[in-house]
Amino acid sequence: MYLDFLGLREKPFSITSDPSFLYLSKRHREALSHMVYGIRERKGFIEITGEIGTGKTTLCRALVRQLDPTTKTALILHSNLSELQLLHGVVQDFGLDPMRNTRVDLFQQLNRFLLDEATEGHNVVLVIDEAQNLSLRLLEQIRMLSNLETDKEKLIQIVLVGQPQLRDKLNQPSLRQLQQRIAVRYHILPLDADDIRTYIEHRLRLAGSDGSVRWLDDAVDEIFQFSHGVPRLINLLCDRALLACYVFRVKSIDRELIRRSCQEMLGQPLANSTAATIPMEQPA
Ligand SMILES: Nc1ncnc2c1ncn2[C@@H]1O[C@H](COP(=O)(O)OP(=O)(O)OP(=O)(O)O)[C@@H](O)[C@H]1O
Ligand SMILES: [Mg+2]
Structure with missing residues (x-):
């Protein structure tokens, strides 16, 4: 269900050290x-x-x-x-x-x-x-x-x-x-700001993405701000963002969704946020 909705063959942002996902920055x-x-x-x-x-x-x-x-x-x-x-x-x-x-x-x-x-x-x-x-x-x-x-x-x-x-x-x-x-x-050194989008797209492509989820530029900027280019942090955040897409049935990832994912990851639900909390466990 989760993979189908997101148009993926497998999860793109696992935190295992799988060399087949290597992006050569x-x-x-x-x-x-x-x-x-x-x-x-x-x-x-x-x-x-x-x-x-x-x-x-x-x-x-x-x-x-x-x-x-x-x-x-x-x-x-x-x-x-x-x-x-x-x-x-x-x-x-x-x-x-x-x-x-x-x-x-x-x-x-x-x-x-x-x-x-x-x-x-x-x-x-x-x-x-x-x-x-x-x-x-x-x-x-x-x-x-x-x-x-x-x-x-x-x-x-x-x-x-x-x-x-x-x-x-x-x-x-x-x-x-x-x-x-x-x-x-x-x-x-961690990835440069310029690398973030290509890194994300590289992993998505290898996971068989059909490109139906859009990652807006402001979202990619926000991912860099949060991760400082450290791939493991990028993966954790992107994984969470995809889960949010599935939970909220949206196919576009913007700055707000990334911010909300960051807050959730850090265990601090946004004050004034009316959005439902993203569940911790990702469905298989
Ligand atoms: N160049 C890269 N291309 C694709 N994925 C990467 C790249 N660098 C890191 N990753 C991903 O980031 C995550 C962390 O990578 P890895 O475990 O290799 O880091 P590490 O430097 O060994 O961390 P630690 O210091 O904790 O041992 C993994 O999911 C890995 O697949
Ligand atoms: Mg290691």
């Missing part, structure tokens, strides 16, 4: 290019930072999808891990069967894997998301993983992705060695 394109460059050129460490909800996890997933099949990749999405859990996760994600469960054994297994892949001419990439949560000890462990190298290049490329605190963490004196090895850095 200038910043996201640059971030991806930095990662791909660092990996292809075998630069060792790559650091990608961005504020909450700016698209880091989505980009990590998109990166893994687009690397060529000879590049062996492990993607670690949770960082509150012990040293052993991290090594175990990395070994498994590279498609290996963890032989034994001690730190030294897993480390050796990884080193052997890296040498084998190097002999085959394959590149190896480890992407760690939420890296701002890694303990100093784990970061040091990761640095040691990258010690294997030939005269010319690193055998493993490590992409550390995280919130801006990651940079502060890496600036600590005890991590200077790692910090100095970071060859490529990029900080993802």
